[in-house]
Amino acid sequence: MSSRPKLDLRAKSHLSYFAYACHRFSGLLLACFIPLHFLMLSQSLRGASGFERYLGLTDFWVFKFGEWALVILLAIHLVGGIRLIMIEFGPWRGLRKAWTQVAILFGIACGLLFLYLAN
Amino acid sequence: MSNSELKVKVWRGTQEGAFVEYLVPRNPNQTVLDVVTFIQRKLDPTLSYRFACRVGMCGSCAMTVNGVARWTCRTHVSQIVEGDSLEIAPLNNLPVIKDLATDMREFFNKWKGAVGFFKGDATRHDDFARVEPESPERQLANAGIECIGCGVCYSSCEVVQSRPNYLGPAALNRAWTLTNDVRDVQQLDRLRAVAGDEGCHACHTQGSCTERCPKKLEPTASIAGLKKLVARAAVRGSKWGKL
């Protein structure tokens, strides 16, 4: 005896839901990151050398990976967000699946660009 | 290579129960409704399910097939079979009465709750209302009025699952068509009914409703229209009065 089935992954396996999931996930992680980002930047109040000391704390690979991941999440959240604005405020042209594809590609592009430009 | 038998798991029970497997002979051009009917007539007469027209007009036969809400009379087994297996369950988000039949009352109550019904102020003594078919409102309304209340969208919506009082895509879609009906006189009540956390703004544009609607309606569009209307009404008031 078990409980009646609920909505599972099979119901949600379509592009529009995937776009929603990416948007929510990236938004949540960004929301957690932003206060820490501001905290780090506010160390600039200590002047250049004080700021540099705190910036140096992020030299561990964990932080570098985090920065890279966050740039990708930011890119995805940005384009996914534009898609939502188009859906909710723009002329109705369906679920804007092309925008979801652009979000993924833009995320990949930003990830690659970040790796290329950072040392 | 096609097997001659289907392994069909069917939900038996109510809110509690289990999937029971039946072996059903496989035929060409077989629909999922054919499979359910075979089980009930030849294998297990205690199986409860709903259907009526069996030709894709009434929406009564909607069930969850392999996890996705569909009209079973319009779903060919060959389209969705996984190897030789099928899984048939009642529509999600609705209480189960028995086996594959769900209690649709909350679905229709929310329809009423969203003021998804028409009320005009003309009588038989007045002349016909003049509504321009090409007018923007009428076109918006026409885009959504083919809904037959089958419940597929409602049962596909994750917001309905996580917010049990959320009015849902069908009710909101109907409300939107009536918002665009220039003859209706309940617009302010309707706006108020679709505002709030259980109203249009709870929609996260996941799009499952639009993706699954067997009539290719787009509740996401209707809800987007309501979101803008209600937001403007909350901030500036609407042409029918203040929210």
Add this chain to the structure above:
Amino acid sequence: MGQVMSQAVMQAKLWYAQRISAMILGLCVSIHLVIIFYAIRGGLTAEEILGRTQGNIAFAIFYEIFVLACFVHAPIGLANILEETFSKRFISKALSSLLAVLIFILGTTAVIGVYTGGAL
């Protein structure tokens, strides 16, 4: 009825505010991404960052607008997620208010910091 309606009006206004701030953030984030890619070339040092931002009123105004848009946008988004995950309303209100306060205070402090470079 009055209380239900004012709650509904509040929800509608929050939705509106989140979308408007989203539009502002669309612009700010696009610009910020360009700045990020420009800035990370050859590594990131405090000298370099402050060299760009110290005394630069345009940057200060831009980033403060950015902070204020985040201050509106993120807490509303978080509140939605929490409301749907936890049944107790107050968890959602408490955590999103906390986020709002952190973003506003830390963000404005950061803007002041990079504008003055510590020379207050």
